[in-house]
Amino acid sequence: MRLEIRVAALATVFALMFGALVTRLWVVQIAEGPEHVQKSQSLEWSESESTAARGDIVDANGEVLATSVQVPGVVVTRSQIPSDIEPSVIQELAGVLARDPAEIAELFALAGSGSTFTVDGVTPEVAYFIMTNKSRFPGVSIRNVPQRVYPQGAFMAHVVGHIGRVSQEDLAANSELDPNGTVGKLGVEGSYDKYLQGAPGAEFYQVRPDGTPYGERRTVPAKQGGTVQMTLDAGLQMTVENSLAAGIERAKTLKDTDPQRGAVVVLDAKTGEIKAMASFPTFDPAQFVIGLTQTEYETLRDSQAFNNLAIQGLYPPGSTMKAFVYATAVEEGIYPDSANKQTPDGSLECTGVLTANGLDDGSQKRFTDPGHGIVDLHTALGESCNIYFWEVALAIWGKYQGTDKENILQRYARSVGLGSVTGIDLWGERAGRVPDRQLFEQWLVESPGLISETRKKGSLWVGGDLMNVAIGQGETLATPLQMAVGYAALVNGGTVWEPTVVDRIIGSDGTITDLQSGIRNQIEWSEEFENLIREDLTRAIAPESGTAYTAFRSMENRFLVGGKTGTAQRAGHPNTAWFVGMAPIADPEWVIAVVLEDGGGGGTSAAPVGRQIFQYLFGETVDPIGAGF
Numbered sequence: 001m002r003l004e005i006r007v008a009a010l011a012t013v014f015a016l017m018f019g020a021l022v023t024r025l026w027v028v029q030i031a032e033g034p035e036h037v038q039k040s041q042s043l044e045w046s047e048s049e050s051t052a053a054r055g056d057i058v059d060a061n062g063e064v065l066a067t068s069v070q071v072p073g074v075v076v077t078r079s080q081i082p083s084d085i086e087p088s089v090i091q092e093l094a095g096v097l098a099r100d101p102a103e104i105a106e107l108f109a110l111a112g113s114g115s116t117f118t119v120d121g122v123t124p125e126v127a128y129f130i131m132t133n134k135s136r137f138p139g140v141s142i143r144n145v146p147q148r149v150y151p152q153g154a155f156m157a158h159v160v161g162h163i164g165r166v167s168q169e170d171l172a173a174n175s176e177l178d179p180n181g182t183v184g185k186l187g188v189e190g191s192y193d194k195y196l197q198g199a200p201g202a203e204f205y206q207v208r209p210d211g212t213p214y215g216e217r218r219t220v221p222a223k224q225g226g227t228v229q230m231t232l233d234a235g236l237q238m239t240v241e242n243s244l245a246a247g248i249e250r251a252k253t254l255k256d257t258d259p260q261r262g263a264v265v266v267l268d269a270k271t272g273e274i275k276a277m278a279s280f281p282t283f284d285p286a287q288f289v290i291g292l293t294q295t296e297y298e299t300l301r302d303s304q305a306f307n308n309l310a311i312q313g314l315y316p317p318g319s320t321m322k323a324f325v326y327a328t329a330v331e332e333g334i335y336p337d338s339a340n341k342q343t344p345d346g347s348l349e350c351t352g353v354l355t356a357n358g359l360d361d362g363s364q365k366r367f368t369d370p371g372h373g374i375v376d377l378h379t380a381l382g383e384s385c386n387i388y389f390w391e392v393a394l395a396i397w398g399k400y401q402g403t404d405k406e407n408i409l410q411r412y413a414r415s416v417g418l419g420s421v422t423g424i425d426l427w428g429e430r431a432g433r434v435p436d437r438q439l440f441e442q443w444l445v446e447s448p449g450l451i452s453e454t455r456k457k458g459s460l461w462v463g464g465d466l467m468n469v470a471i472g473q474g475e476t477l478a479t480p481l482q483m484a485v486g487y488a489a490l491v492n493g494g495t496v497w498e499p500t501v502v503d504r505i506i507g508s509d510g511t512i513t514d515l516q517s518g519i520r521n522q523i524e525w526s527e528e529f530e531n532l533i534r535e536d537l538t539r540a541i542a543p544e545s546g547t548a549y550t551a552f553r554s555m556e557n558r559f560l561v562g563g564k565t566g567t568a569q570r571a572g573h574p575n576t577a578w579f580v581g582m583a584p585i586a587d588p589e590w591v592i593a594v595v596l597e598d599g600g601g602g603g604t605s606a607a608p609v610g611r612q613i614f615q616y617l618f619g620e621t622v623d624p625i626g627a628g629f
Contacts, residue, residue, distance in 0.1 A: 050143075050145075050200060050201040050202065050221075050222045051118055051145055051146055051178075051181065051200055051222065052146070052197065052198030052199055052200050052201065052222040052223055052224055052225060053068035053070075053146035053198060053222070053224045053225065054066075054068050054146065054148060054163070054182075054196045054197065054198060054224075054225045055068075055195065055196045055198060055224060055225030055226045055227050055228060055508070056068075056227045056228070057160055057188055057189070057196070057227075057228050057230065058227060058228070058229050058230065059156075059229075059230055059232055059233060059234040059237070060229065060230060060231055060232060060233050060234075060275075060503060061233065061234065062229070063234045064151055065150065065151070065152060065155070065156055065160050065230075065234075066148065066149070066150050066151075066160055066189065066285070067148075067149055067151065068146040068147065068148055068149070068224075069146070069147055069149055070144040070145070070146060070147075071121040071122070071144065071145065071146075071147045072121065072122050072123075072124060072126075072127035072142050072143075072144065072145075073118050073119075073121045073122065073142070073143055073144065073145030073147075074093070074097070074118065074119040074122055074126075074127075074130065074140060074141075074142065075116060075117070075118050075119070075140070075141050075142070075143050075145070076093075076108070076116065076117055076118075076119055076139060076140055077116040077139045077140075077141070078108065078116070078139065079116075079139070080138060080139035081138055081139035081140075082138070085138070086108070089136075089137060089138065089139065089140065090104050090105050090108060092136050092137060093119065093137070093140065096126055096129060096130065097119065097122065097126065104119065107119060107180055110179035110180055117178075117180040118145050118180065119180075121145055121147040121289075122142075127142045130142055147289065148163050148182070148285075148289050149286065149289070150162075150284070150285045150286045150289075153284045153286065154282045154283060154284045154285075155234075155237070155238070155241070156232065156234070156237050156241075156278075157187075157282045157283055157284065157285050158186070158187060158277070158278070158279045158282065158308035158310070159187050159188060159230070159232060159274075159277050159308075159426070159501055160187050160188055160189065160285060161184055161185065161186035161187020161188050161189030161190050161191075161285065162184075162185055162186050162187070162189055162283075162285035162287075162288040162289075163182045163183065163184055163185060163189055163285075163288060163289065164182060164183065164185040164288055165180075165181075165182060166178065166179055166180070166181050166182065166183055170183055178200070183197075184196060185288070186306070186308075186427070186428075187308070187426060187427075188228055188230065188426070188501065188502060189285075190427050191425050191426055191427055191502075192228045192425075192502060192505070195225060195226045195228060195505050196225040196226065196228060197225050198222065198223050198224045198225035198226075198508065199222065199223040200222050201219070201220050201221045201222030201223070202219075202220045223508055224508045225508065226505050226506055226507045226508055227505070227506040228502055228505055228506075229502070229503050229504045229505075229506060230501050230502055230503060231268075231273035231274055231275065231500060231501055231502065231503045232274060232275060232276055232277065232501060233275055233276065236266060236275055236276045236613075236616065236617070237276045237277075237278065239276075239612065239613060239616040239622065240264050240266060240276040240277075240278045240613055241278045241280075241282075243264070243609045243612040243613055243622075243625065244262050244263070244264050244278050244280050244594075244609055245280060246609075246612075246624075246625040247262065247594070247596060247599075247605060247606070247608060247609035247625055248260070248261075248262050248280060248596060248599070249625075250605070250608070250625045250626055251577065251596055251599040251600055251604075251605040254600050254604060254605065255600075256574050256575075256600060257574050257575075257598060257599055257600040257605070258573075258574050258598045259574075259577075259596045259597060259598050259599040259600075259605070260281070260303070260597065260598065261279075261280060261281065261304060261309055261313070261596075261597040261598075262279075262280050262309065262594070262595055262596040262597055262599065262609075263277075263278065263279045263280070263308075263309035263310040263313055263480045263594075263595050264276065264277070264278045264310065264480065264592065264593065264594050264595075264609065264613070265277050265310050265480045265481050265484045265592070265593045266484075266590060266591075266592050266613065267481075267484040267485065267488055267497070267499060267590070267591045267592075267593075268589065268590065269488040269491060269492045269582065269588045269589060269590065269591045270492060270589060271497075271516075271517055272485075272488075272495075272497025272498065272499045272500065272517025272518075272519075273499065273500060273501075273503070273517060274424070274499050274500065274501045275590070276613075277308075277310045277481075277501065278310070279307065279308045279309040279310050279313075280309075281303050281304070281305045282305055283300050283305045283306060308426065308428065309479075309480070309595070309597075310479065310480045310481050311422075311424060311426060311428065311429040311430065311479055311480075311481050312428055312429065312430050312479065313479055313480065313595065313597070314430055314432055314433075314477040314478070314479060315477065315478065315479075315568060315570075315576050315578075315595055315597065316472055316473050316474070316476055316477060316478075316568040316569070316570060316576065317472035317476060317477075317478045317483060317566055317568060317578060318471065318472040318473065318566030318567050318568030318569075318575075318576065318578055318602065319384045319386075319471060319472060319547075319564065319565060319566040319567065319568075319578075319602070320472060320483055320487075320564050320565070320566035320578045320579075320580050320602075321413070321469070321470070321471060321472030321476065321478075321566070322380075322381060322384065322389050322470070322471065322472070322564065323381065323486075323487065323490055323533075323537070323564050323580075324409075324412055324413045324416060324418070324486065324490075325389050325392055325393070325409060325470050326377060326381055326533065326536070327412055327416075327490060327525075327529060327533070328392070328396075328408060328409050328412040329344070329377060329392050330344060330377070330526070330528060330529045330532060330533075331412070331525070331526055331529055332408060334392060334395050334396055334399070334408075335377065335392065335395065336348055336388060336391030336392060336394075336395055337391065337394070337395050337398065338391060339376070339391075344376060344377040344378060344532060345376050345377075345378075346376055346377075347374050347375060347376040348374070348375065348376075348388065348391070349373065349374055350369075350371050350372040350373060350374075350375050350380075350385050350387045350388060351371050352368055352369055352370055352371030352372075352387070353366065353367070353368055353371075353387075354366070354367040354368075354369070354387045354390055354391070355367075356390075356394055356463065356464075356467075359397070359462050359463035359464050360458060360459045360462035360463065360464070365464065367386075367387070367390060367467070369385070369386040369387050369390075372385040372387070372388075375388050377536075378532070378536045378539065379539065379545070381536050381537070381539060381540075381564070382536065382538075382539020382540055382542060382545060382546055382547070383539070383545050383546075383547065384540075384547050384564075384565065384566075386471050389470045389471055390467045390470060390471070392470060393409065393463070393466045393467045393469065393470035394463060394466075394467065396408060396409055396466065397463040397466050401463070406436075406437065407436040407437065407438075409466065409469060409470065410434045410435075410436045410469065413434045413469075413486075414434055415489075415496070415521060415523055416485070416486035416489040416490065416496055416521075416523070417482050417485045417486050417489065417496050417520060417521070418432060418434050418478055418482055418483075418486055419431065419432055419433055419434035420432070422481055422482060422485050422497070422498060422499055422520070423498035423499075423518065423520060424481060424498070424499045424500065424501065425500050425501055425502055425515075426501060429479070429481070430479060432477045432478045432479055432482050433475060433476060433477040434469070434476060435465065435469065435474065435475040435476060436461070437460065437461035439475070440455070440460040440461050440465075441460060441461075444456070444460060472566060472568060473568065473569060480593040480594070480595050481499065481593070483578070483580050483593045484499075484580065484591045484592070484593040485497055485499060487564075487580045487582060487591050487593070488582070488588070488591045489521075489523060490533055490537075491533060491534055491537070491562070491582050491585075491588045491591075492588060493525070493530070494522055494523030494524060494525050495519055495522055495523075496519065496520045496521035496522070496523065497517050497518070497519065497520065498517055498518035498519065498520045499517055500515060500516070500517045500518075502515055503515060534562055534585050534586065534588070535585075537562030537563060537564060537582065537585065538559070538561070538562045538585055540562070540563045540564050540565060541558050541559075541561050541562065541563060547565040547602070547603040547607075548563055548565050548579065548581075548602075548603050548607040548610075548611075550603065550604075550628050550629055551579075551603060551604070551607035551608045551610075551611050551628055551629075552607065552611050552628070553628045554611075554623045554627040554628045555611055555614065555615055555618075555620065555623070556618075556620055557583075557614070557618045557620065558611075560583050560584045560585055560586075560618070561581055561582070561583045561584075561585060561614055562581065562582050562583065562585040562588070563579060563580055563581030563582065563607070563610065564579070564580050564581075565578060565579050565601075565602030565603045565606065565607055566578030566579070566580075566602045566606075567600070567601045567602045567603075570598075573598050574598040574599070574600060575598070575599070575600055575601065576595060576596070576597055576598065576599060577594075577595065577596040577599035577600050577601055577602045577604070577605035577606040578593075578594065578595050578602045578606050579592075579593075579594045579602050579603075579606035579607040579609070579610045580592070580593045580594070580610075581607075581610045581614065583614055583617070583618075590614075590617055592610050592613055592614070594606040594607075594609045594610050596609070604629070608625050608626065608627075608628075608629075609625070611623075611628075612625060
């Protein structure tokens, strides 16, 4: 009996539960069905984009120079902010973030009415304040967002570059950019931005008509950008930066100098890879992440700290130009008319005075330079004798004036890369200038203010202009990188490199894309030239007569170094100091170009910087910058 009672009770319970379920189904599907359909149709999908972390920038050995870390970030979802209180939210955000309200309002406008965007990375204190004052910040949340960091500060800043907010110009160039995002603005950050950017993620969720979240969420994770591995070596770069700064400080103590800026390039002569590149003064890329005041920005701008002078600084090359005149003389068989033989060994007496006839109007002109005694092409290069190279220019003028070979010297200079960009994988490179008659004729039409009234009334291009080209003066201009590439072509068999600062791209999925320097030109030097040039470039380091001997005499391996000094005049400024060197001279691997703006003599100011760098490369103890003097 008891069993029957229990079974009956259980059946009753199941019957009641089934009845309740059927009743509820009827209510939901029949009685309330239209209402639920209306609610489901009123729900919308909203998207919240998550920023991808930028990829790392590392040196040739993997040392990290730029990376991204997760920090608390202020994220705004405009669809959750009632339009009537949006102005007050902007004011509240501006206050807590210490930003201009107009700047925050512009970010809102750029994002659009339905967008979610990140305003800024913030300190934990600011994040806590926003989280505990939700009523003052509707539609504002705190999430972890990637922030760019530069672990080594200003080190290698001009090559690494910096990031900045997307500008209207950026959007005009690429409409797919996030208006509230960041992009690379300089250096590798700018040139390789598309590899570093990564792919943003997104969170999709249903919202009610009032914008409040409701229902299902779906997430697509962000994909970090790739790693850019550079060709530069951090250890060498540190020596280069320290040597450049020390060279500038020492040059300030010398007579008739006022150096404030300078640059160095170390180029692999065999591959075209940049091993080090420095420009002074510099800046800290992190300043563009945390924000620069207007005063800070103007101070850095006025000092040209943002300019990479290695690729943007244009200077008359002075006597470093003579190596290219040397190449012209040997390859074309053009030597001074006054030399006793028309060969590299043909000598003349340099008394310090040169009288030239028929340069323009037939009159005589007198040129002076310190006398060097008896010189030939070899000693003229080592001792940097202006008169010898002036006479080479006069021989060209006398033989080819008015013909298509009048600018044969300029052709050789251009063949090794002067007068045009090298094509390096960095933004903002400047072309320099190798002047000729055609340039002056172009100026007369397009920029007549650049032409003097005397020229307009007489000859636009005269023999004296070619003499200026031969010693790297007048209108001749070059960057340190151009000089490094040009000298590399003199000693590496004629390869004119299109240099690169990046070796490979390592994708977030592990794929590797190797990059290589391109070749802009391949010159077929004569056997005679190749046998002479490297030996004669050692003469600048030779005891007693070499213009860089004093700077190098403390270096153990100085006999393995070749080079050329230059002291270039600029109107209204102290002389600009140059040194271009290469080693090991028998089969050069490195070419170093050094320039100190307003630094004085090349042998006394620029050459010591080059010597310190070569000492590091050869594994020697690096002597103080003033050693040997």
